[in-house]
Structure formats: C-alpha cells, structure tokens
Amino acid sequence: DGGITQSPKYLFRKEGQNVTLSCEQNLNHDAMYWYRQDPGQGLRLIYYSQIVNDFQKGDIAEGYSVSREKKESFPLTVTSAQKNPTAFYLCAASSRGQGNYEQYFGPGTRLTVT
C-alpha cells in the first residue's frame, strides 16, 4: 500500500515547547515538501528537499527546522521561535526528473499550541 503517512493526526502542545511532526513515504520519490495551511488560506511552503541530506527553505521557514537523513523520511520540527504555530501541516512528495512535478500529499497533522 503505497503512500505518504503523517503522524499524529492531531497534536496539542503548550507554548514554548518544540514539537516534531513525522512524514514517511514509500513511493520512492526523491523530493519531499512541508506546507502550512491556515483556515481559509492557501498552502505556504515551509521547507523542501530534492534529495537525501539536502534541503532548502521555502517561503516561511522561520521557526521551523527539518532533516532528510533517509529518502523515506522528512520530519519537521516546529520550534518555540515560531510565533503562530497553530495550523494544518501537510507533507508532500514528488518524483523528480520527469518534468511533471505533480505532488502527492499525506493526510496532514493538525497542530494546536496553547
């Protein structure tokens, strides 16, 4: 059963705590992405990685960090420096090199920080 998994589905944290969101894919796709979506808003790119051990900042990277030690995994850490961390976080994967760039999304993690 191929796909992208994100865990947990819902996450609650106290302000000032770091939290790590999991994203795993078994599609054998090279590229992976993290987006943030706020109510009624579009998708904003946080970080992306085109290959293992390499990643780049997206449009709103401040207060977030990532790692890409394995092709299958791209965890996102929301640090205490992120001012408004409550949002819906989406992970996506894409097969590079084919010129198509379509991205496939995981089910998302809804983070609430109080």
Added chain:
Amino acid sequence: QKEVEQNSGPLSVPEGAIASLNCTYSDRGSQSFFWYRQYSGKSPELIMFIYSNGDKEDGRFTAQLNKASQYVSLLIRDSQPSDSATYLCAVPNQGGKLIFGQGTELSVKP
C-alpha cells in the same frame, strides 16, 4: 515572482449543472498545470493535470488550457453534492516547487 490567481468563491451550483472553475497565472513560460481537490479538513488530492493547449477530459472532469490568455479552467459536468470542496490550481516553479492559488470553494446544492 510567479503568481496564480483564483476566485475564492464560494461558487454555488445546483446538482446536475456544470461547475466552471478558473485560474490565471502570471508566467507565460509555464508548461504544466495541476488541479487539486481538498475536502474540508482533509489534504489536497490531485485530480487533473494538463500540459498542452486545449482540453483534457477525465470522466466528469475537463481541464482547459489557453496559454495565449494564460488561464486554465476546470469544468465539472453533472455536478454532485460530493463534488463540494475547495479546488486548488497549481503551477510548477523552479526547483520542483509548486505555486498554489488560494483555491475556489465549490458548493453543489441538491
């Protein structure tokens, strides 16, 4: 900076009607275009992509691309209440990234 524009809606159509969703883009060099459907509280799902001028049909969905006018449309024939969702248009950017529009909310009334 590339831009992708969509009317936020909501667009309301009666069941059985044709829903027409539009997207304009700023980069004349864009080659491919994607439509995603996002149900409330769920993640986006890729439903159509189009690379060539003209129409591409897949079941009740038709994507129309007009590169000269820089717009891409998604038509949904015989709209069903289950089609009620937000539809996102996306255009590739450098580095394999996608630029998403804000999305159009579609409501199909029984």
